[in-house]
Structures are given as C-alpha cells and as structure tokens.
Amino acid sequence: MYSSKPKVLHTICGKPMIDMILTQALSVSDDVRVVLYHQKDAIESYLRAHFSAHFASGALAIHIQDHANLPGTGGALLEIAPESKADSNAESTPESSAPNKQALRFKHKRVVVLNGDMPLILSSSIESIAKTKASAVVGVIELENPQGYGRVVLSSAPNLDSASNLDSAASRQDSASKLDSASKSPESTMPRISRIVEQKDCDEKEAQIKLVNAGIYAFDTHILEANLPKISNNNAQKEYYLTEIIALIVQQEKSASQNSDTNTSAAKSNDTSASIAPFYISQDEFIGVNTKYELSIAESMQLRKLRKQAMDKGVIMRLPETIYLESSVVFEGECEIENNVRLCGDTKIIRSHIKAGSVVEDAIIDSSDIGPMARVRPKSHIKNTHIGNFVEAKNAHMQGVKAGHLSYLGDCEIGEGSNIGAGVITCNYDGKKKHKTTIGKNVFIGSDSQLIAPVNIESDTLIAAGSSITADVKEGELAISRAKQQNKSGFFYKFFGKTR
Numbered sequence: 001m002y003s004s005k006p007k008v009l010h011t012i013c014g015k016p017m018i019d020m021i022l023t024q025a026l027s028v029s030d031d032v033r034v035v036l037y038h039q040k041d042a043i044e045s046y047l048r049a050h051f052s053a054h055f056a057s058g059a060l061a062i063h064i065q066d067h068a069n070l071p072g073t074g075g076a077l078l079e080i081a082p083e084s085k086a087d088s089n090a091e092s093t094p095e096s097s098a099p100n101k102q103a104l105r106f107k108h109k110r111v112v113v114l115n116g117d118m119p120l121i122l123s124s125s126i127e128s129i130a131k132t133k134a135s136a137v138v139g140v141i142e143l144e145n146p147q148g149y150g151r152v153v154l155s156s157a158p159n160l161d162s163a164s165n166l167d168s169a170a171s172r173q174d175s176a177s178k179l180d181s182a183s184k185s186p187e188s189t190m191p192r193i194s195r196i197v198e199q200k201d202c203d204e205k206e207a208q209i210k211l212v213n214a215g216i217y218a219f220d221t222h223i224l225e226a227n228l229p230k231i232s233n234n235n236a237q238k239e240y241y242l243t244e245i246i247a248l249i250v251q252q253e254k255s256a257s258q259n260s261d262t263n264t265s266a267a268k269s270n271d272t273s274a275s276i277a278p279f280y281i282s283q284d285e286f287i288g289v290n291t292k293y294e295l296s297i298a299e300s301m302q303l304r305k306l307r308k309q310a311m312d313k314g315v316i317m318r319l320p321e322t323i324y325l326e327s328s329v330v331f332e333g334e335c336e337i338e339n340n341v342r343l344c345g346d347t348k349i350i351r352s353h354i355k356a357g358s359v360v361e362d363a364i365i366d367s368s369d370i371g372p373m374a375r376v377r378p379k380s381h382i383k384n385t386h387i388g389n390f391v392e393a394k395n396a397h398m399q400g401v402k403a404g405h406l407s408y409l410g411d412c413e414i415g416e417g418s419n420i421g422a423g424v425i426t427c428n429y430d431g432k433k434k435h436k437t438t439i440g441k442n443v444f445i446g447s448d449s450q451l452i453a454p455v456n457i458e459s460d461t462l463i464a465a466g467s468s469i470t471a472d473v474k475e476g477e478l479a480i481s482r483a484k485q486q487n488k489s490g491f492f493y494k495f496f497g498k499t500r
Helices: 017-026 040-050 051-056 082-086 123-131 175-184 222-231 244-261 262-267 292-312 493-495
Strands: 032-036 060-064 078-080 101-103 111-115 136-142 151-154 195-196 211-220 276-280 331-332 343-344 349-350 357-359 364-365 381-384 386-389 392-399 400-405 409-414 425-427 437-439 448-454 455-457
Touching: 017 032, 017 040, 017 101, 017 123, 032 040, 040 051, 040 060, 040 455, 051 060, 051 123, 101 222, 111 151, 111 381, 136 244, 195 244, 195 276, 211 276, 222 244, 448 455
Parallel strands: 032 060, 136 276, 331 349, 343 357, 349 364, 364 381, 381 392, 386 400, 392 409, 409 425, 409 437, 425 448, 437 455
Antiparallel strands: 078 101, 111 211, 136 211, 151 195, 151 211
16 A cells, blocks of 8 residues: 555545445444454544443454464464464474464354455445355455456356356345345255365466456354365465465365265255355445555445445535535535535534535535635534635634634634634734634624734624724624724825826
8 A cells, every 4th residue: 555554554435444344234233253463553542432342242353363474365264273382492393493372262153254355245244244144254345357356266157168157137136135045946056165276376267257356255153164274375476375275165065965875965965054155345445455456446345335325315415525514524414515615524504505616624504595605614503604705714603793704713603793804813812822702792893903812802792894893892882993094195196196
C-alpha cells in the first residue's frame, strides 16, 4: 500500500476496512477472533477504542499470530501446542524441529474465515456461507479476467470442459439455496471442489478457468481442528496455507471411498457430509484491497451502495455520482442533495436542502437550506436556517437564522429571527483558546462586522455595518464601532496631479 498506516485501517467512506468487516461479523456471531501480526499495536489500539463493549462481553477477542513459527494464512488459525512450549528448552533434533501445532479453539461448531482486506462483505453472505450444507465451503466468484487468482476446480461441473466455467445456471443461482436443494435431492449432484490451483501452478487448461478463490471459507470446527495441524510449510514461501486443507480433505474423501464397500457406492454418491462446496460471492462484495487504486475501487462501490440506499428512502440526489457521503450519515424525511456535495462523519440531514458544492461534517441540519458552496463543520446544529454561499459555521447553534453570504460563524449561538450580514466574522480565537459569541433573537448584524469573543449581543439589537464589537450589547441598543468618515474636497486631483 506504500503507507505507514496499517492496510486494514485505511478508510472507505469514513470507516476503516477492519471496522466494516467486524461490524458485519459481530451482527451474526458472538465469537469473533481478530488475528493480528503486522503493525498489530496500531490495529489493536483502534479496535479496543471502538469495540470496547464487544471485548467486554467476550464477543470479540484478539489472537496474535506466532509469525516466526507459524506464518501464512493457515498459520493465522494455528498456535503452538502447550506441550511444545513446555518442551521448548529441550534439546531439539531434526525430527523434532517442527513445532507441535494445534488449531485455535472455537466456541461454535462452525467457523467462517474472512480476510481483513475484503471490506464489502455483508453479514447476509457470512450467515449464508456458514449455513451452507458442506463440511468445508470456499467462497468463489467468476471473473472475466482471473489473472493472479487461484483457480477453483470442481469435480462435478463442466469446470475444465468450458472456458466459461459454470457459465450456466449454477453460477447464476444463489449458492446457499442451490446447495441446500442439491443435498435434499437424491438424484442431484452437488458441485464439489476438487482442488484450488494457484496462478503460478496452473497448466494451460487450468489457466482458462474463470472460477477463482474469493478468500472466504467456512468449516465444520472439527474438520478444521483435525486438519489444520496436518498442513505443512513445504513450499517456496515456507508458509502454512489455509487452502492446503482443501487438498487434505479431498484426499481423505478419496481414501474413504476406496476403502468403502463397493455395494454402498450409490448411497455414497449422495453423501454430502464430507463435501467441499463452492459458495458464489456477489461481485459487489468481492474486492480485495492491496493497493491505493483498489482502495479507490472499493470506495466507489461502497458509495454507489450508500447513494442507492439513500435514494430508495426518498432522498433526491442531483448527479449522484458526484456526491460523497460516509457510512455514518443519516437522512430523515425528504431531503435534496445537489451535485458535488460532501457529507461526512456523524452527520444527520433532516428534511433539508444541501446545495451544490457544500460540505457538512459531524453536524445536524434540520429543516434548513445550505449553500451553494457553504461549509458546516463539527458540533454545529442548524435548524430552520438559511446558510448561503461561502458561509462557514463551526460549533454553531442556529435556529431560524439567515446568514446569506461570506461569513465565518464559529463557537456561537444565534437566536431565531436574526440576520447575519455579508462578511460578518465571529473572532473566536485569542491565540490560546476559543471563546463563545452569543447572539439573541431578532438581531440585525450589518455587513463586515467583527464580533470579538467572548461577547453577548442581546435580543432586539442592531449592529452597524463595519463595526468591531468588543463589548456586550444590551437589548434594544444600536452598536456602532468605526472611525468617523471624513471627505476632503479636491484631494483626488491633488494626489494624482490632475486638473478638473
């Protein structure tokens, strides 16, 4: 990623990828483990700050991978057996140099394995893959260009006979329902995965396969516990690969088949208890993020989803492809959002109109119109108010106010019926700390006025244009603070040496 920030902490629509995945996983499981190794301290710090309730309840736990002894995707689900740790000081021999490993212990009978860099996976898919009736399930997807991905070879589908690889009904159906119906029908044959071939190991025929490994798995817990310790790191990278379990299970199935009574072959052909099944992942959920470019693709996909959700609930979006909004933004009632708007953070838009080019961050906009080209910053609460072009509000509480042009309104409270002229500034910072400006109801503040905080302008008052207000203004008063104007006759001609 060419970044000092951990990959899974890069944000998509305002949320770190790890946050997106955990939110989905925790909605369907009370036993979620996060396996960390690289830059683990930064990630753990974020998780403990943002998921403290889940840690407290035991629904979320962190496992630090023993990368020195157990590297790789398979190693992430392994730990050194206690007896191996106890014997670590004993004299080793070549036969005993490999660690005695065991699978992590899990609470439930089913385990789903997700990658931390696939942020768009949904809880519905996690739940469906967990319920798929097979001992092991591999998430798969068909790609027009499968270059770089591990190819998935099926044993009971036209996998190698067709370059389209399951271009027929199988790949078009919902995976869970298809596998469920197959398991119930004695005449049907459920597709099984016979192997996963990495790109570098594909022969010419396998390279034509378009069905690829999506990097999402589900296992019966006992299958995982029995087979994880058997995987080896006998490969170029010297890592333990989770996909090796697939090869182990396939080999076990073959051995069981050869050793079984041939008279029971018909019954065995319909037995799905030890099958390895594919689960078809939606294109909208399949995006792995390994580069900044892929991060931008994932964010674009998430933005399309968020915009559609908003419009389906009645929000009008003008040129929606130009509108940026984050996952935490909430809409209530009929709202209109114009082009090139940014809505960020914990923002709530209630029955309001946000005009072109405006930015709203961590603010509440209620029954108001904002912009065009306005900015409402954090902690602002704007209600029944008009904020016009080039107005910036920060920590501003405004109700029933008009601020039409070119103003900065920071750390202020403004009452109903007040009018803020063009160029008005609340001078809130003295170089050390911020101060508040309080403006009452029905106050008229003339253009180009500076309000030097802390200052209190009571209701029913007038501030003359061009004034610098440094003292409180009492109810009913007119405040003028500016130099007296002087007009010098003929000075223009004298200054420029011209005649009339």
